[in-house]
Amino acid sequence: MNIKQFEYKPLAHYSYAILSNGKMAVIDPERNPEQYYAFAKANNAEIVAVIETHPHADFVSSHLEIQKKTGATIYNSEKLGADYPHQSFDEGDEITLGKITLKAINTPGHSPDSITVVATKDDDTVLFTGDTLFIGDVGRPDLREKAGNIKAKRKELAEMMYETITHKFKNLPDDALVYPAHGAGTLCGKSIGNDSSSTLGNERMGNWAFKEQSKEEFIDTLLDGQPFIPSYFGYNVDVNKTGAADLQPSIENIPFTENTVAEGLIVDTRDEATFKNGHLKGSINIQAVSENAKFETWLGSIIEPREKFTLVIDKVENKDNLSHRVAKIGYEKQLKQVITLSQENLVKTEKLDLSDFKNNPEKYTIVDIRNTSEVEEEKFFDSAISHPLNELRETANDIPTDKPIVVHCAGGYRSAAGSSIIKNKISGTKVYDLSDDIEKFK
Known part of the structure; x- marks a missing residue:
């Protein structure tokens, strides 16, 4: 099979093109469709299908734009409740793409409307797992309580994910390739491996979700320690349900x-x-x-x-x-x-006297803007107070102002944003960014 994986690194997003006999399908496309058009042109192929494994939360998809430009059919689960022209693609449905057969498996858990696309040709099997099965992990189940056609509670979705992992992949071969929609760095999972693909056999051996465990143990592990949910996630689900x-x-x-x-x-x-x-x-x-x-x-x-x-x-x-x-x-x-x-x-922003801070940390209010899970894992300063960056515009006014404030994260990137937010919210108190000097305190 001729498969091309496209990566957008800032969002750790993978999308795909699959070709056979001059026909091409695009799976989980990102907002800019030009790279898919270019790939189709380079391979003398016609884009005839766009498949959405679910309405994505962390990026806006170009499925509707591709459909309008190329006439391709959009396929997704009927459970999605899409507001754009589409063909339902659920368990039992098939798409013929040249010599390749594409089948859908309903694999709820990350969302109620998630599907996995099973591509077969001769003895080869490829799985496009969306946000259901990642490399070393599975998709988080807590993004659909406030957005989408079907709203579901996180525990209910975690139970669905248990059933999906336990039963839905059972009859597929170990050598089936696994191509997920995300890699390490996405907020759609919590412990994703660095590889961009895997095999189902490797996941059965190394992915925690496939280990023998009770439903309760699975659910507890899945729900524990998930990262924060950015403000825009629910908004993107709704945009993708309508079509951008x-x-x-x-x-x-x-x-x-x-x-x-x-x-x-x-x-x-x-x-x-x-x-x-x-x-x-x-x-x-x-x-x-x-x-x-x-x-x-x-x-x-x-x-x-x-x-x-x-x-x-x-x-x-x-x-x-x-x-x-x-x-x-x-x-x-x-x-x-x-x-x-x-x-x-x-x-201008005043620079911190690093020597004074190092020798007299008690003279400063230290604000840790890392995620809660990061703080629970390790603190760099015992006296630091936690104000996660994603909540800081709401909580900055709760920070004590009797001392100069020093803001830190894990490496320096986020503290630039955090210190600027606090400086805007608080007047009369100096606010410093520890920036990448945090490395000297680890």
Whole structure:
């Protein structure tokens, strides 16, 4: 089988193209469809099918845009309740793609409407498992209590996942390839391995979910220690259930101004050193300085769906790239404008006296903005108070202001955002970012 895996690293997302005899299916596509068109053209193939394994929470899919451009049929579980033109694809249903047969298995657990796609040709079997089966883990069951056509409680979904793992893969061969929709770094699972694919036999041996255990033990393990749920997850489920607007028209009319100022909610994407040297008052520093930075995750965790905001970039050449990144999670509709800064009305961030902090930590209020699960695993400062970054805009006013405040995370990326949020919320108290100097205290 001719299969291409596409990776979008900031969201640890995998999507797929599968080809046979000039026909191509796309599985779980990301927001920008151009790479799938290019792959089809390079292989003289026609895109005839787009398959959604479930309505994704962590990114916006381009399934509807691909359908409108190519005429391909969208396939998904009827349980999804999709509002776009589609063909139901549930257990017992088949799609013929050249010499390949695609079958659906209903595999609820991550969501009530999750399916696994089983591709077979001769003696070869490939599983596109979506967010059901990951490498070394399974999908979290706590994302569908407030969003989607079918709302389900986490324990109910955890029970479904137990039944799925226990029964749904039983008759499939050990040498079946496993291609998930996510890898390590996604918030859709908690302990995913670093490999981008596996075999079902390897998962049966090494994945905790396949170990012999009671239903209660399985459920307890699955529910324990799941990471936080970003604000945008439920919003993306609903966008994907409806089908997103076409990407390019959605971003090309976003206003852009060079050398200007702005008011209101401002997200500054520049690197922290540049930000601290001069930024607009009230800005939140969510860095997007590398292709792998978790910009989308933290944008959608700190900024609420439908909150209007201005985006500050470093130079005009990065406008399109960063507009695309905002659109990955469907936030382009709330983006008021993109700007580069003039040198007027900028404020600077004071630098921490690291020696004084190291010798006199009791003189400071130390704020740990890591996730709760990270803090429970290890604390770097006994006196630190926990305020997870995704909650910080709501909790910053609870931080004591009788001492200077030092903000830290695990490596420095998140504390740039956290310290800027606290500085905006608290007046009259100095706020410092420990940044990557946290490494000296581990």
